[in-house]
Amino acid sequence: MTRPPLLGQFVTELRAGWAIAKKDMVIYYVRPNIIVTGLLFPLFMFLAFSVGNTQSPGAEIPGLLAITILFSASSIMPVSVPIERRTKTFDRLLSAPVSLNALVFGESMSGFLFSLAIAIVPFFAGLLIFNTPVNHAVALVIGFALSSFVVASLGTLFAAYPTESPGDVMSMLNVVRLPMMFISGVFIPLASIPEPWHAIIYFSPLTYGYDLIQSSYSGTTHIDPVLDVIMLLVFIAIFQVLAIRLYKRSSV
Amino acid sequence: MKHLSKSFGEIRALSDVSFEVSEGEAFGFLGPNGAGKTTTIRVLTGISPPTEGEAKVFGLDVVRETIAARRTMGIVAETSNAYDDLSGWRNMMFSAELYGVSRSTREKRAQELLELFGLWERRDDKARTYSKGMKRRLTIAMGLVNDPRLLFLDEPTSGLDVQSNLIIRDVIRDLNSQKVTVFLTTHNIEEANLSCDRVAIINKGRIAAIDSPERLKGTIQSVQSVEVAFESSSAATIDSLRTLAKVSEVRKEGDKFRLFTDDPPTVIEAVYSLAGAKGTRIVSLNTYGPSLEDVFIKLTGLEKHAKGVSTVD
Numbered sequence: 001m002t003r004p005p006l007l008g009q010f011v012t013e014l015r016a017g018w019a020i021a022k023k024d025m026v027i028y029y030v031r032p033n034i035i036v037t038g039l040l041f042p043l044f045m046f047l048a049f050s051v052g053n054t055q056s057p058g059a060e061i062p063g064l065l066a067i068t069i070l071f072s073a074s075s076i077m078p079v080s081v082p083i084e085r086r087t088k089t090f091d092r093l094l095s096a097p098v099s100l101n102a103l104v105f106g107e108s109m110s111g112f113l114f115s116l117a118i119a120i121v122p123f124f125a126g127l128l129i130f131n132t133p134v135n136h137a138v139a140l141v142i143g144f145a146l147s148s149f150v151v152a153s154l155g156t157l158f159a160a161y162p163t164e165s166p167g168d169v170m171s172m173l174n175v176v177r178l179p180m181m182f183i184s185g186v187f188i189p190l191a192s193i194p195e196p197w198h199a200i201i202y203f204s205p206l207t208y209g210y211d212l213i214q215s216s217y218s219g220t221t222h223i224d225p226v227l228d229v230i231m232l233l234v235f236i237a238i239f240q241v242l243a244i245r246l247y248k249r250s251s252v
Numbered sequence: 253m254k255h256l257s258k259s260f261g262e263i264r265a266l267s268d269v270s271f272e273v274s275e276g277e278a279f280g281f282l283g284p285n286g287a288g289k290t291t292t293i294r295v296l297t298g299i300s301p302p303t304e305g306e307a308k309v310f311g312l313d314v315v316r317e318t319i320a321a322r323r324t325m326g327i328v329a330e331t332s333n334a335y336d337d338l339s340g341w342r343n344m345m346f347s348a349e350l351y352g353v354s355r356s357t358r359e360k361r362a363q364e365l366l367e368l369f370g371l372w373e374r375r376d377d378k379a380r381t382y383s384k385g386m387k388r389r390l391t392i393a394m395g396l397v398n399d400p401r402l403l404f405l406d407e408p409t410s411g412l413d414v415q416s417n418l419i420i421r422d423v424i425r426d427l428n429s430q431k432v433t434v435f436l437t438t439h440n441i442e443e444a445n446l447s448c449d450r451v452a453i454i455n456k457g458r459i460a461a462i463d464s465p466e467r468l469k470g471t472i473q474s475v476q477s478v479e480v481a482f483e484s485s486s487a488a489t490i491d492s493l494r495t496l497a498k499v500s501e502v503r504k505e506g507d508k509f510r511l512f513t514d515d516p517p518t519v520i521e522a523v524y525s526l527a528g529a530k531g532t533r534i535v536s537l538n539t540y541g542p543s544l545e546d547v548f549i550k551l552t553g554l555e556k557h558a559k560g561v562s563t564v565d
Contacts, residue, residue, distance in 0.1 A: 095322065
């Protein structure tokens, strides 16, 4: 059956994006620096802030999930893109018959899938070891998926910086990523953030993602869940569009 | 390409470049470093938009119809940019997927190409274990996986072993016979001379000449030469040769002397007379027409040293 041209192009772009994501999975998922950044860093960061906390370990699971997403979903592209610029394999992607939309989508997808694979660990730890039941599975799935993709898109956006050194991108990304942990309710409850700083929390996409994830466990939200979803979609759109523009500019 | 220009800020990389390449033609693109060769390829492949003018590939505008135009192309970059951490086979599959080649076609095509390039036995090994020549062959195979109508080849044989060189040259010849258009940039002027139907020489962002290699050579008959080797010669021999009529330049090349002239018969007579006067015999004597390298040097204004061109991109 012949597809209409637009649909055909869309399917081709999706396939190309998937091919890029698969390539990243094979090459980058098992690199030591990716493992450290995506798995060990969030774990030790979490332990540093939660050890000694009076809450039960199970109550910390939403926070651990959010930090895992934040560090794992954004850890692939800042490494893969600069390395591929250095080895000139990135030119292969830029000159292929796929749009920058597919390229940015594919790169984001690899971060997204990486965070899915990593976050299974704290999720099952909560479920099986700390007896932390999920009350709203739909909210968890949506919160988890959108948070992962928005953070992966953020990583793809920062990787557009025209450098051949992963360290350059990681340094810039950490300037945004580390403060996000503290203004998104993960360590400090949103209600406890003092008023002059309160407005900042709404500029962090993780605020909305964490709100959905923790609501799936606790049943209470700080923000309307519908607004959480809308804001996460808005952030995804902004990061994807900005990334496409920056990759276009840097390739010229 | 029609009246195509490309600027990067104040720097004008291409100025009013116009040329056409016919379908099935092998077209060579020569020029010194920074002449605009890479910029031209980046424009033609839709990576970098032109500042002025237009570029079309098989009637498809590379700016407005970039994706469709790229589907007709295979692009082999100067750097062998296969993925080191993927096997030869996975590299081929990834390249085919990027070009939207269906699974059954890509597997068949990948096998054909890996066999053609002598890589089939090593298909499951990671590209990082390949030699430089093997990696180059893999990169070219990846550029052909979508069965392109136009192949961009950037320095395909630069610095390779003899086996890889021969395989790649055979493949270029085969592609040409199958009516695939080949756009070749090369350091190796003799390679362009042997492989290309036409050659363009670009210098400082402008096309300096464009024609078949033989016609280009015909434009500079003043650089014909006579090569002579004497049974015995001394340091003074070169000075004696320089005094001969109609000789514009003399160069010592190993045990031979090369005399540049626009009148080889007169120079040959004078060389025989000189040998007689010096009491020596001529061991060998050959005449040469201008080479494509001579054309290149003349048009680009490059210095020619004793062993050829000083800097050529």
